[in-house]
Structure formats: C-alpha cells, structure tokens
Amino acid sequence: GEEVAQTPKHLVRGEGQKAKLYCAPIKGHSYVFWYQQVLKNEFKFLISFQNENVFDETGMPKERFSAKCLPNSPCSLEIQATKLEDSAVYFCASSPRQQRGDTQYFGPGTRLTVL
Amino acid sequence: AQSVTQLDSQVPVFEEAPVELRCNYSSSVSVYLFWYVQYPNQGLQLLLKYLSGSTLVKGINGFEAEFNKSQTSFHLRKPSVHISDTAEYFCAVSDNSNDYKLSFGAGTTVTVRA
Numbered sequence: 001g002e003e004v005a006q007t008p009k010h011l012v013r014g015e016g017q018k019a020k021l022y023c024a025p026i027k028g029h030s031y032v033f034w035y036q037q038v039l040k041n042e043f044k045f046l047i048s049f050q051n052e053n054v055f056d057e058t059g060m061p062k063e064r065f066s067a068k069c070l071p072n073s074p075c076s077l078e079i080q081a082t083k084l085e086d087s088a089v090y091f092c093a094s095s096p097r098q099q100r101g102d103t104q105y106f107g108p109g110t111r112l113t114v115l
Numbered sequence: 116a117q118s119v120t121q122l123d124s125q126v127p128v129f130e131e132a133p134v135e136l137r138c139n140y141s142s143s144v145s146v147y148l149f150w151y152v153q154y155p156n157q158g159l160q161l162l163l164k165y166l167s168g169s170t171l172v173k174g175i176n177g178f179e180a181e182f183n184k185s186q187t188s189f190h191l192r193k194p195s196v197h198i199s200d201t202a203e204y205f206c207a208v209s210d211n212s213n214d215y216k217l218s219f220g221a222g223t224t225v226t227v228r229a
Contacts, residue, residue, distance in 0.1 A: 004158075031215060041203070043219035056216055091158060101147035101166040101209065104217060106159040 004107035021110045022074040025094030033093040082114045117142035121220035136191040138206035148189040153203040
C-alpha cells in the first residue's frame, strides 16, 4: 500500500498481560522502524529492521519487548507482561532502500494503555 | 551521538501572523535534519528535510527552514499561519553514524488563534 498501516488503533491491557502490535510498511520499503511516544511528546527509538533482519535494536528493553518482520506478514512488536510505564503511542515507520537521510514514513500509531 | 533541542515548548500565534520554531542540534558528524508535523490523534507527516546543498529548504504547506551549521540550528518558519497549522511540530536528526534512526526533539505545540 501507499501508507504505513498499524493495527490496532487502541489497545488496553491489564498490568502483566501481553500486548501485540502490528505494522504493514509501504510496499517496496525495506526498512521498518518502531518508535515509542510517551507523554505525548517524547519519542524513543526502539528497533529497526532491514527486510526481516534486525538492523538496530539498541533501544529495545529486551527483557519484555520483542519484534519481528517476517516475509509476507505484517511486522509485529510484542510486549510480554506489560507494565504501567509501557503506556504510550507506538509508531511504526518505513523507508525505501536508499542512502542515509531518506524520509521515514510514519503510520498513525497504536495507543497502548496499561491499567 | 546526537541530540535535538527545541527551544519553545508552546507557541501561541494569531492567524495570518508569522511563526518561527527553533531547533538546535548537537552532533560530531554530518547530519540530516527533518521537521515533522503531528496533527491531533494522527501520525507524523514530513514537512521538509535538509540533506545537503542549499541551506534554505522549502517544504509543504508554505513552511521553510534554514540550516545554519555554525549555529547548529535548523529553525522552521512560516510567513502567515492558518488555523489548520495548529499541531505539534518535531525537529529530528539522523547522522552518518547512527544507521538511519531518528532522534527527536521534545516538540513544539503551535496553537493558532483567530
């Protein structure tokens, strides 16, 4: 598609429950990024993929967060045993396979609320 | 490592007045600079970006920004705003060493009043 699609739009979980978010990048884009927006403004990079391979995972809290981008499937971000501080909007972005400085195209986000 | 500072957290402005949003960055290598806009309950949309070349960059919706290497700044301007420009504006940077990921500023809330 021509836009990055993210599902679900909203997700509510009790503390300790699992949460799984999905992202379909723009067709033909090889790079996928996940960002976490906490408190409306602060963006934090989580992880990036080049096709199905992890490219950079320096922002991932590895003990509870995991992510995958498998061929012919939406990418996913999974949080095991959610905590209150995981409440945020999670944005997925994709960019084409080009040089550095390429535009990242963002999806509409998934708002996760942990109660 | 790079960082981005947006000097104004909130900017109220009257319709048809000019607006400037300030952004400073720190990086030890060459940078690529971006301005994104986030309308209420929406994702980020690219306004403009600087990669190289002319330091004055023109973007969508009448916005422009000027890259100033000596002052490490990338301020965003619009000569006449509309009510529809009410949104959050984010300055972001990536550089040669960080493998594509963006570092964002804290954002500036622009509220346009009639």
